[in-house]
Amino acid sequence: MPKKLAFWQGNMAVAMGGIAAGCRFFGGYPITPSSEIAEVMAEELPKINGRFIQMEDEIGGIAATIGASIAGYKAMTATSGPGFSLKQENLGLAYMAEIPIVVIDVMRGGPSTGLPTRVSQQDVMQARWGTHGDHGTIAYAPSSVQECFELTIDAFNMAERFRQPVLVMSDEVIGHMREKVVIPEPGSYPIVDRKRPKVSPEEFVPYLADPADDVPAMASFGDGYRWHVTGLTHNDYGFPTNEPEEIGKKHLRLVRKVERFRDEIVKYDLEQTEGAEILVVSYGCVARSAVRAVREARAKGIRVGHFRPITLWPFPDKELIQAAGQAKKVIVPELNCGQMISEVKIALGCKAEIIPSNLVNGEILRPHEILATIEEVA
Amino acid sequence: MSERFEIRFAGSGGQGVILAAVVTGEAAALYENVYAVQSQAYGPEARGGASKSEVVVSHDVIDYPKATRPDLQVILTQKACEEYAHDTKKGGTIILDDFYVSDPPQVDADIYMLPIVRTAKEKLGKEMVTNMVALGATARILELANVIRPDSVKKAILARVPKGTEKLNEQAFEEGYSMMKEKK
Missing domain, CATH: 3.40.50.920 (Rossmann fold)
Structure with missing residues (x-):
């Protein structure tokens, strides 16, 4: 059997795509029909010095993922309908604090507990407007197992580039079906890493965005740069503000950083x-x-x-x-x-x-x- | 093989119908270099609920991933038989387990009642290998329809089963293959 062929489930391909993109942290809580993603991550991440943690609930899953990203790891979580609802508040925190994470939603029937083992496409508007407040949204919808792999790599690249959550809106049919995948050689696809500060810790202004792309450089907790992380609307220094000028600047940038590069994102x-x-x-x-x-x-x-x-x-x-x-x-x-x-x-x-x-x-x-x-x- | 060849395994949760379909898909996708898509439907319970699993095999990229009119159905319980046998393709094939299926369907297809469960239980001593016996019978039909070679199915089985169980699984496959070959 040729080495680069596999017969994978969509959920497996999402997990392997994440790992191929450099994901080394998964925080989650198993939920049908997404559980296989957590299962594969639990098995694969420890082999490559990554970390898997099953949290106490869906909210903890995304919170841990955000924390891991702040600590410098590429991080993801996966869920389905009810869990996607529970994650909305922290998804908003990641948009506001500009934390790159990838969230996979394997759509099942809703509302509420709905249909754990059955397919739907009922979360696509929630992907856009599920968390309160304006923000740019990037969300992919794979149609094949091959795309589950490739679009999860894209999702990480976009999350790192724009410093925000990126969503992969899979569904029960795509997540659970198995199909042939051609696994590309590492190095044959682009990998994007977040911009790191070029200045010294003393000169670092955590939310001062480069006008070229509207994205600020991101320091990791623990490497000596001071950085205040908050869900409150904040100024360039990361501290809460009530100044209309600072509020407007931050708010518009959250939308503009995606809108400006829309042509490069759209597929x-x-x-x-x-x-x-x-x-x-x-x-x-x-x-x-x-x-x-x-x-x-x-x-x-x-x-x-x-x-x-x-x-x-x-x-x-x-x-x-x-x-x-x-x-x-x-x-x-x-x-x-x-x-x-x-x-x-x-x-x-x-x-x-x-x-x-x-x-x-x-x-x-x-x-x-x-x-x-x-x-x-x- | 026509444009697409559709196979459905149906039975009760725990009989291994999903694994049987996965192995068939792997045989096609990894050892025959044709396209294959495997899908499944099951309820929230792990054992005892109705379970079905399908494989579509084709020389072309497969669009719709599920079976529409299966060319071949392998059915292991009476309940599954009542639910699924009717949509077999006209002139297709149905393999039934003669222990759990008591009432064969009245449909326009080649129907074979085979001692799948009994062979696993009595001859091989492990009901667990029911799905491997079923795969052997399946492999014979797939060979005749020019879809997948039996050897590819065997390779896929051996690549997947736990170490130390290869011999038992291979034996189960051979039993299934020869009981089907005796009939067709």
Whole structure:
């Protein structure tokens, strides 16, 4: 068997992708359908001088992850629906204090305890607005086990580059299915590490951002740089402020640092969009059914294409508008009651009819169901 | 092999139907260099609940990861039989365990009642290897359909089972393979 091939679960690929990106700390609390990520990390991290800790609950899991990152480690946690809700408060702390972490949410049915072993895509808006207050959001939605590996590396790189949490919004189908993975050679993919202070500890101003990228250099606890970490709105020195000028400066920078580089962050995938009269927009596991439906519809002579946002946030709106071309009908299949469809409406609502196709019974939309919707509107 | 070949293992939690599918997927993806996707469905309980696991094998990249109309089903309980047998592809194959399945389904498929559990329990002395006997029978059908060679399945089994149990598992595989070969 060639060394670089594996037959992995999506959850395993997420864990191995994290390790490949340099993750050496995992703090978490097992929850179906994400538990395998913690399981793999518990087994793998000690072998490479990393640390795994199972905390007392979901809140402790993300808190430990934030702490490890402040101490200089690349760190991640993984969860699902109810745990993602519990993590929102500390997710906000990481946005505000600008701590790079990666959070994996393997989506299951909700609300509340919902459906532990069944799939949904009900957390995609929570990924954007789950924690209170404005902030830039970066969230990926893998559609294959290969992408679970690669996008987790991207997530770490973006977290380190922009000093903020980055989310991987997996789902129960992608997380639990096994598929062939081609494991790239270490060194064949870029690895980003956070900027370290170039000045002496005496001169260090912890939140003084470089105008070139709006991201301040980050010192690690223990290496001699003084740094006050707080969830209160703070000035460049890290101390709470009530000065409108300082408040506005900090707040806008949290949003701008992602917005400015949106074109470098956004990822998407196209399938037969040339000359399409109908466009299907879907992501995560549903995109696999949708692509099959599009191919079958094309074989029947229907001019239909598929657009897949790989980054849900930032949402690839400009790219969607271009891909939609002259399409007059846009179908948005989702395993929720209609969430990302609002972004599609913002982008295309003036020029096309936007048609929802929703399923919330714990199953994945099947190709023939999406094909039926395509044929209905064709 | 047609565009995609779909296999489903179904039974009760603890019978090893998920592992059987994982091994089949590994045989395809790692030892045959074709595409394979394995998925599963189960309830919150670890043992006793209904359990099914599927593998899709194809020469092309696989889009939809689950079975739509399985070409082959391996069913190990009566309950699973009632739930899943009906969506077998027309003219496909169903392998049933003759100990736990009492009432074979009325569907348009080649149906084989095989002593899978009995062989594991009585001949090999360990009901635990039920899934390996089932894999042997599966391997014969996959060989005839030109999907996966039996040798690749055997390699995948040996790469996965705990050290010291290779012989027992290989024997279970051979038993399953020959009981199917006698029929087809």
